[in-house]
Amino acid sequence: MQNTVLLVDDEPMVALSLRSFLELETSYRVLMFTSPLEALEALEAEPVDVLIADFMMPGMDGITFLGRAREMKPLTTRILLTGYADKENAIRAINQAGLYYYLEKPWDNEQLKVIIRNGIERSALFNELDMRVSALEQANVELHGLRARLMEAFL
Amino acid sequence: MTGPAAPHERQMAEAVTQARLATLGMLVAGLAHEINTPLGTLNSNHDVLRRALLRLQSILADEVVSPDELDEVRRVIAAVDSIIRVNDIAVERMTALVRGLRNFGRIDRADIDVVDLHEGIDSTLAILAHELREIRVERRYGDVPRIECHPQQVNQVIMNLVLNARQAMPGGGTITISTWTGDDRVFVRVADTGVGIPADCIERIFEPGFTTRGGRVGMGLGLLICRQIIEHHAGAITVESAPGSGSAFTVSLPVHYAGATGH
Numbered sequence: 205m206q207n208t209v210l211l212v213d214d215e216p217m218v219a220l221s222l223r224s225f226l227e228l229e230t231s232y233r234v235l236m237f238t239s240p241l242e243a244l245e246a247l248e249a250e251p252v253d254v255l256i257a258d259f260m261m262p263g264m265d266g267i268t269f270l271g272r273a274r275e276m277k278p279l280t281t282r283i284l285l286t287g288y289a290d291k292e293n294a295i296r297a298i299n300q301a302g303l304y305y306y307l308e309k310p311w312d313n314e315q316l317k318v319i320i321r322n323g324i325e326r327s328a329l330f331n332e333l334d335m336r337v338s339a340l341e342q343a344n345v346e347l348h349g350l351r352a353r354l355m356e357a358f359l
Numbered sequence: 360m361t362g363p364a365a366p367h368e369r370q371m372a373e374a375v376t377q378a379r380l381a382t383l384g385m386l387v388a389g390l391a392h393e394i395n396t397p398l399g400t401l402n403s404n405h406d407v408l409r410r411a412l413l414r415l416q417s418i419l420a421d422e423v424v425s426p427d428e429l430d431e432v433r434r435v436i437a438a439v440d441s442i443i444r445v446n447d448i449a450v451e452r453m454t455a456l457v458r459g460l461r462n463f464g465r466i467d468r469a470d471i472d473v474v475d476l477h478e479g480i481d482s483t484l485a486i487l488a489h490e491l492r493e494i495r496v497e498r499r500y501g502d503v504p505r506i507e508c509h510p511q512q513v514n515q516v517i518m519n520l521v522l523n524a525r526q527a528m529p530g531g532g533t534i535t536i537s538t539w540t541g542d543d544r545v546f547v548r549v550a551d552t553g554v555g556i557p558a559d560c561i562e563r564i565f566e567p568g569f570t571t572r573g574g575r576v577g578m579g580l581g582l583l584i585c586r587q588i589i590e591h592h593a594g595a596i597t598v599e600s601a602p603g604s605g606s607a608f609t610v611s612l613p614v615h616y617a618g619a620t621g622h
Binding site: 215216217218220221222223224225227228229260262263287288309310311313 | 392395396397398399400402403404406407410411414434435437438441442444445448449452492493531
């Protein structure tokens with residue numbers, strides 16, 4: 205299955221630059237947005253493995269965006285790309301948005317590629333874990349049912 | 360202008376220089392961010408172009424291009440095409456910012472000059488791009504003649520008025536800048552949709568030290584300096600305000616400079 209990366213940066217030049225890089229160097233499907241609200245709508249409708257958000261955007265900052273995204277799709281990996289590296293925002297991003305990586309602008313493409321690849325693996329592992337847990341829960345329910353029927357049959 | 364500047368003129372120039380430095384100091388973080396964005400983009404794009412070139416070199420190494428490789432070449436060309444267009448935007452953004460800073464400082468022009476007022480407004484807005492990110496800016500420029508003035512000083516007035524308008528709208532809004540001409544004068548109006556000025560304050564806003572923004576350095580002199588500059592140009596500055604719906608400052612300047620010391 206093709207992995208999907210969703211990008212949101214209100215600066216079209218940054219978003220376009222990231223998209224061009226990812227399209228040249230990877231086989232990911234890239235969804236690009238300059239509006240956080242439109243990006244959230246897309247996230248609702250599409251399977252996404254990795255989210256990359258700018259910090260300073262009009263209307264909704266990147267941390268708020270990633271926090272909302274976390275509520276919608278908790279297993280998606282979240283990366284903040286920021287030109288404002290300060291401790292206060294880093295802490296807020298980690299606590300509020302459950303951040304996987306805090307990347308500073310100007311970014312390094314090679315580093316970004318590795319972070320995204322690791323992020324995709326992380327999302328896949330979480331998804332698998334989620335599926336296994338669901339399967340276990342399901343099996344547990346079935347086991348309880350069987351046990352109850354056995355009890356009924358023998359007692 | 361001939362002869363040495365009058366003491367009043369020198370004081371005025373000094374006050375304007377200080378105000379300009381205070382404004383620029385305040386804007387430095389925003390300006391750095393405004394430069395960092397296109398610079399970061401160019402940095403990344405440069406790397407992408409290098410990768411694209413390597414890709415093409417490797418495809419052409421055996422001097423045979425298979426149909427699969429041809430698709431790859433098309434993909435690389437599409438990426439390069441997109442990158443070049445993005446570079447145009449990034450370079451234009453940085454050029455506009457530097458042009459704005461130069462025009463704002465007018466480091467390369469004489470004290471008094473005949474200038475296009477719209478150029479000064481555009482430069483000021485370019486410098487303030489970062490501060491105005493969440494603000495809609497409407498330019499309603501009329502067909503106005505070039506005016507004879509101290510461009511640095513007039514730019515400082517526009518800067519102060521736009522920054523005041525910005526600060527009156529903490530939750531966002533619209534700044535409308537209109538220009539028109541009449542009676543050998545040019546008018547500039549900076550209107551916002553902000554909090555407005557209470558009726559009991561409106562008489563005092565041009566007084567030294569008047570501020571509603573607490574004790575920030577350099578604050579409280581902005582409008583006083585604006586009025587001094589404009590009166591020095593034999594112009595006028597007026598304000599209308601409706602608390603809750605916004606304020607509008609109108610500046611009028613004569614087309615021909617008739618400064619305080621005569622001309």
